[in-house]
Amino acid sequence: MLKSILAAVALVSLAAVPASAAPCRDGKGKFVKCPDKAAAKPIKCKDAKGKFAKCGTPGASPVK
Numbered sequence: 495m496l497k498s499i500l501a502a503v504a505l506v507s508l509a510a511v512p513a514s515a516a517p518c519r520d521g522k523g524k525f526v527k528c529p530d531k532a533a534a535k536p537i538k539c540k541d542a543k544g545k546f547a548k549c550g551t552p553g554a555s556p557v558k
Contacts (some may be wrong), residue, residue, distance in 0.1 A: 518528040538557045539549040547554040 497517050506540075518525060520526045537549055540555040540557055541547040541551070542553045549556065
């Protein structure tokens with residue numbers, strides 16, 4: 495019984511390895527270019543009064 499449990503665990507671990515490479519493969523299993531990381535969020539700035547302002551204007555500071 496112990497051997498069958500170990501064999502089942504080994505098969506499951508081997509089956510999980512190809513799943514990690516899935517994002518860089520298409521539906522047919524061929525290698526494709528991986529998608530780029532998500533674009534960075536645009537930086538928003540506020541003026542001294544707390545209103546949103548275009549970054550680069552005098553008195554504007556980035557919002558955290």
